[in-house]
Amino acid sequence: MKPMMRMAALAFLILSARFACAVPSFARQTGLSCNVCHSNPPQLTAFGRNFKLKGYVLADTTATDKIGNTKDLLLSRYIPLSVMVLLSNTSFQANQPTAQNNSAGFPQQLSIFLAGGFASHFGGLAQLTYTHSSDHFGMDNTDLRYANQGKLAGKDWQYGITLNNNPTVEDVWNSTPAWGFPWISTASGVGAIASPIIQGALGQDVAGLGGYSMWNNHLYTDVSVYRTEHGGAATPVTGTGSAHNISGVAPYWRAAWQQTWGSNYLEVGTYGIYLNSFPGAVSGPEDRYVDPSFDLQYERPLGPNSIDVHGTYIHEKSNLGATFLAQGASTAANHLNTFKVDSTYHWTNRYTATGAMFSTTGNSDPLLYAPGALTGSNNGSPNTRGYTAQLAFWPVQNIDLNLNYTGYLKFNGASNNYDGANRNASDNNTVYVALWVNF
Numbered sequence: 001m002k003p004m005m006r007m008a009a010l011a012f013l014i015l016s017a018r019f020a021c022a023v024p025s026f027a028r029q030t031g032l033s034c035n036v037c038h039s040n041p042p043q044l045t046a047f048g049r050n051f052k053l054k055g056y057v058l059a060d061t062t063a064t065d066k067i068g069n070t071k072d073l074l075l076s077r078y079i080p081l082s083v084m085v086l087l088s089n090t091s092f093q094a095n096q097p098t099a100q101n102n103s104a105g106f107p108q109q110l111s112i113f114l115a116g117g118f119a120s121h122f123g124g125l126a127q128l129t130y131t132h133s134s135d136h137f138g139m140d141n142t143d144l145r146y147a148n149q150g151k152l153a154g155k156d157w158q159y160g161i162t163l164n165n166n167p168t169v170e171d172v173w174n175s176t177p178a179w180g181f182p183w184i185s186t187a188s189g190v191g192a193i194a195s196p197i198i199q200g201a202l203g204q205d206v207a208g209l210g211g212y213s214m215w216n217n218h219l220y221t222d223v224s225v226y227r228t229e230h231g232g233a234a235t236p237v238t239g240t241g242s243a244h245n246i247s248g249v250a251p252y253w254r255a256a257w258q259q260t261w262g263s264n265y266l267e268v269g270t271y272g273i274y275l276n277s278f279p280g281a282v283s284g285p286e287d288r289y290v291d292p293s294f295d296l297q298y299e300r301p302l303g304p305n306s307i308d309v310h311g312t313y314i315h316e317k318s319n320l321g322a323t324f325l326a327q328g329a330s331t332a333a334n335h336l337n338t339f340k341v342d343s344t345y346h347w348t349n350r351y352t353a354t355g356a357m358f359s360t361t362g363n364s365d366p367l368l369y370a371p372g373a374l375t376g377s378n379n380g381s382p383n384t385r386g387y388t389a390q391l392a393f394w395p396v397q398n399i400d401l402n403l404n405y406t407g408y409l410k411f412n413g414a415s416n417n418y419d420g421a422n423r424n425a426s427d428n429n430t431v432y433v434a435l436w437v438n439f
Contacts (some may be wrong), residue, residue: 196289358384369381
């Protein structure tokens with residue numbers, strides 16, 4: 001059980017890096033430039049957040065037939081398709097064992113999007129992605145939604161239903177995991193030994209249904225439930241070889257308050273998930289995770305420029321009963337605390353500079369976080385902290401030239417010899433250069 005858990009975590013952290021994208025098919029359908037919805041893609045403006053809340057439909061459209069009957073049908077004149085290509089190169093401070101330095105992704109990723117309004121009140125974003133590391137296409141982030149609006153207690157009320165495959169992908173802010181910084185990142189880096197379930201471990205591996213609402217343009221709420229679906233695996237699901245197989249359904253919650261004063265905008269909120277899981281099966285002993293989390297987003301225009309700040313804190317409490325029985329953990333009770341803050345300065349819509357700090361801490365467990373070359377922990381600790389600096393140039397709105405440096409002050413519990421094979425935390429520092437094209 002222990003090797004399987006480590007392999008699943010490593011596969012997720014190294015091979016399934018998140019990529020968030022602006023989708024030009026929205027611009028084709030609406031006739032609006034990308035910077036109406038994005039300060040710089042994929043960061044949403046107030047207009048962009050409202051567009052997503054309304055089901056990716058710009059406005060309700062009512063058509064009539066030749067005899068004047070009203071038909072509630074919205075069909076775009078354009079097929080709502082877009083393509084994204086990401087080319088990159090990653091350099092490490094020290095080579096990974098038996099591997100070459102300067103890992104090229106040509107492409108690192110290629111995505112095809114079906115994105116836009118499909119009918120009155122109904123639209124979505126569906127992403128199909130080719131990744132260099134796996135050399136095949138697979139279903140990526142997808143969010144289909146029905147949206148409507150009315151009045152509640154005399155105030156404007158927007159509400160809808162979302163079908164999606166990644167908890168937090170339905171969110172309209174850039175402070176939660178699915179759309180959070182870094183917007184693009186290497187797929188060749190070394191992943192830390194531990195991260196909370198809500199931080200992407202279920203992405204594209206579940207199917208979810210939920211309802212959301214925005215009341216009085218201030219209070220946002222979302223409640224969804226998720227079920228394991230294991231894309232690419234045989235059906236019906238057996239769970240064999242999978243670290244997480246949801247028992248019943250996993251509820252996800254989200255609540256946020258947004259407020260403006262003067263030129264300032266602030267969102268503060270909470271989100272999280274509760275998950276009972278069978279590791280490697282669909283019955284038997286269970287592991288339990290609960291991830292209460294908090295976030296904020298601040299924005300302020302500065303003439304033609306702007307600044308934004310995102311922060312998130314995740315506290316995961318887990319009871320790994322099944323893993324403990326399988327001798328994959330020395331104690332059933334475990335916890336993780338993850339903190340991340342990032343800030344971006346935008347010079348018009350052409351240049352951005354971003355700085356970020358991140359940290360994960362938790363209790364030590366020499367079985368759960370075992371030694372191992374490159375990816376292990378020599379002292380059984382998951383503690384990792386570091387920083388990221390990123391510069392981006394947008395010669396036009398759909399092309400990004402990106403330079404990113406990520407440095408580690410501590411990795412898997414130590415600064416020096418963290419893995420028991422004489423690798424230091426700073427050896428995993430990376431320089432990442434990328435060309436990101438959306439059309």
